[in-house]
Amino acid sequence: MLKDITLGQYFPGNTIVHRLDPRTKLLMTLLYIVALFLCKWFVSYGLMLVFLITAVALSRIRPKALFKGLKPLLVIIVFTAVINLFYTDGRVLAEFWIFKITVEGIQNAFFLVLRIMLLVMGTFLLTYTTSPIALTDGLESLLSPLKKIHFPVHELAMMMSIALRFIPTLIEETDKIISAQKARGADFETGNIFRRAKALIPILVPLFVSAFRRADELATAMECRCYHGGEGRTKLKQLHYHTRDVLCLLLGLALLAGVIVLRHFTL
Amino acid sequence: MGNAISVQDLHFSYPPQNGGAPYPVFDGLDVNIEEGSFVAVLGHNGSGKSTLAKHCNAILLPEGGSVQVFGMDTADEAQLLEIRRTVGMVFQNPDNQMVANVVEEDVAFAPENLGVPSEEIRKRVDDALKTVGMYDYRSHAPHLLSGGQKQRIAIAGVIAMQPRCIVLDEPTAMLDPHGREDVIRTIETLNRENGITVVLITHHMTEAIRADRVIVMQEGRILTDGTPKEVFTQVELLRSAGLEVPATTQIIYELNKAGLSLPLDALSTEECAHVLYETLKT
Numbered sequence: 001m002l003k004d005i006t007l008g009q010y011f012p013g014n015t016i017v018h019r020l021d022p023r024t025k026l027l028m029t030l031l032y033i034v035a036l037f038l039c040k041w042f043v044s045y046g047l048m049l050v051f052l053i054t055a056v057a058l059s060r061i062r063p064k065a066l067f068k069g070l071k072p073l074l075v076i077i078v079f080t081a082v083i084n085l086f087y088t089d090g091r092v093l094a095e096f097w098i099f100k101i102t103v104e105g106i107q108n109a110f111f112l113v114l115r116i117m118l119l120v121m122g123t124f125l126l127t128y129t130t131s132p133i134a135l136t137d138g139l140e141s142l143l144s145p146l147k148k149i150h151f152p153v154h155e156l157a158m159m160m161s162i163a164l165r166f167i168p169t170l171i172e173e174t175d176k177i178i179s180a181q182k183a184r185g186a187d188f189e190t191g192n193i194f195r196r197a198k199a200l201i202p203i204l205v206p207l208f209v210s211a212f213r214r215a216d217e218l219a220t221a222m223e224c225r226c227y228h229g230g231e232g233r234t235k236l237k238q239l240h241y242h243t244r245d246v247l248c249l250l251l252g253l254a255l256l257a258g259v260i261v262l263r264h265f266t267l
Numbered sequence: 268m269g270n271a272i273s274v275q276d277l278h279f280s281y282p283p284q285n286g287g288a289p290y291p292v293f294d295g296l297d298v299n300i301e302e303g304s305f306v307a308v309l310g311h312n313g314s315g316k317s318t319l320a321k322h323c324n325a326i327l328l329p330e331g332g333s334v335q336v337f338g339m340d341t342a343d344e345a346q347l348l349e350i351r352r353t354v355g356m357v358f359q360n361p362d363n364q365m366v367a368n369v370v371e372e373d374v375a376f377a378p379e380n381l382g383v384p385s386e387e388i389r390k391r392v393d394d395a396l397k398t399v400g401m402y403d404y405r406s407h408a409p410h411l412l413s414g415g416q417k418q419r420i421a422i423a424g425v426i427a428m429q430p431r432c433i434v435l436d437e438p439t440a441m442l443d444p445h446g447r448e449d450v451i452r453t454i455e456t457l458n459r460e461n462g463i464t465v466v467l468i469t470h471h472m473t474e475a476i477r478a479d480r481v482i483v484m485q486e487g488r489i490l491t492d493g494t495p496k497e498v499f500t501q502v503e504l505l506r507s508a509g510l511e512v513p514a515t516t517q518i519i520y521e522l523n524k525a526g527l528s529l530p531l532d533a534l535s536t537e538e539c540a541h542v543l544y545e546t547l548k549t
Contacts, residue, residue: 131369133368133372161367162366164368165365165367165409217363218364220326221358222366222376224356224425225351225355225425225428226348226352226377226380226381226428228348232382233382234382234383234384234388235379235388236378237372
């Protein structure tokens with residue numbers, strides 16, 4: 001059951017989208033999100049849709065994988081759609097009991113659903129095409145100006161990459177503990193929600209104890225390998241901006257500008 | 268050749284836990300490890316062998332006496348990085364010493380910390396991975412590898428620092444026999460071909476046989492010290508320390524007790540088989 005977690009899932013590949021600098025992809029995602037929230041009416045949403053479809057096609061990620069990412073959000077999407085459908089004032093189209101459906105309601109619901117879907121799929125495209133290490137490297141590099149105000153950028157990136165490194169190890173360990181507790185007669189499947197929550201304690205306690213022990217050993221091993229903070233550290237893979245990165249960012253800015261201009265037209 | 272590690276009159280005790288008395292480990296330990304040698308350290312749990320290992324690269328500092336590695340005093344904080352670069356350390360659990368989720372990134376961790384330029388890191392990582400025979404796995408995720416493979420990655424991560432000595436603290440304790448053999452062979456190659464001094468702390472007698480020198484520890488003192496043949500022929504002494512002897516020695520020792528007189532120092536399986544064969548023939 002724990003194997004289903006898709007956090008930070010990455011599909012290796014060698015397409016132009018994969019090869020873009022992680023910083024470019026992070027900035028593009030940011031521009032994309034901002035543009036998405038400034039969208040109004042059909043043409044600008046259409047523009048965003050065309051952009052996303054092009055990016056997905058170039059990355060050769062199967063659209064199925066992107067839709068799979070939407071699944072856990074289905075409830076939220078349906079909920080927002082329904083709320084918007086019934087609770088927007090405007091020209092009444094149909095009315096029954098206490099519900100009113102308005103033209104504006106339909107519009108709002110449609111755009112909001114579209115916005116959420118585009119948002120989720122866009123960010124998923126980032127994690128699908130960028131390895132977690134590249135992502136943390138990119139983040140460290142983008143945030144590095146904050147070092148001037150003593151923000152612990154390197155430490156944050158290091159913590160993120162170690163956390164990502166230990167996710168599979170800890171999942172494996174949790175599975176082992178669950179089996180061990182089941183073999184001792186622990187019951188995780190029956191009873192109400194409180195009983196089940198309480199049944200988690202014999203899993204969490206050993207998991208935490210072992211995580212602390214691991215952390216201690218890891219710290220010693222890191223010290224043995226001369227870790228002494230971010231100062232004077234070099235990188236195996238250094239990040240370089242290429243022409244394609246500049247072009248991509250220009251495209252992102254153009255997209256944002258286009259969306260802002262389109263706000264003034266009802267198209 | 269000079270000494271790689273030289274421990275003189277070492278005193279050390281662990282701080283008291285739960286208000287008890289401090290737990291003494293060493294009370295005047297002296298030991299020298301010659302440069303280029305392959306030394307196995309044996310001993311029961313609590314004999315102080317892991318504590319000794321941690322003194323070799325300044326993870327622990329002596330309370331009295333001194334530890335010198337290649338002429339550097341471990342208490343000298345100004346040389347801390349150089350000491351840790353010179354004496355690499357590999358631990359028991361491979362999972363708890365890996366930092367990155369790609370093999371080559373993990374091997375690159377130490378040179379990155381040392382501020383080695385990128386191209387040089389690339390070269391060192393490739394060389395280290397080839398030395399341990401894991402080059403083909405360079406872009407794999409460590410958690411998908413077997414225990415023996417992970418431990419070889421950990422060794423690669425240490426040799427990427429280009430150390431002159433490696434201390435391995437029970438590196439094979441969590442491995443299956445196959446992985447254990449791979450790791451020991453890698454260690455032997457490092458010693459014989461790359462001239463790296465190796466200190467191997469182990470529970471397995473079959474591994475200790477392959478060293479040049481065996482040190483047996485008990486309660487923070489050296490019980491006996493010598494070549495594998497010298498050490499393992501002292502069967503009674505080892506047993507009194509609660510240690511096993513190699514299966515080969517065991518067979519010959521029991522046969523001798525039953526009235527035969529075979530050489531006790533036939534340690535390797537081949538030697539032992541040969542001795543038995545000769546005896547059976549006559």
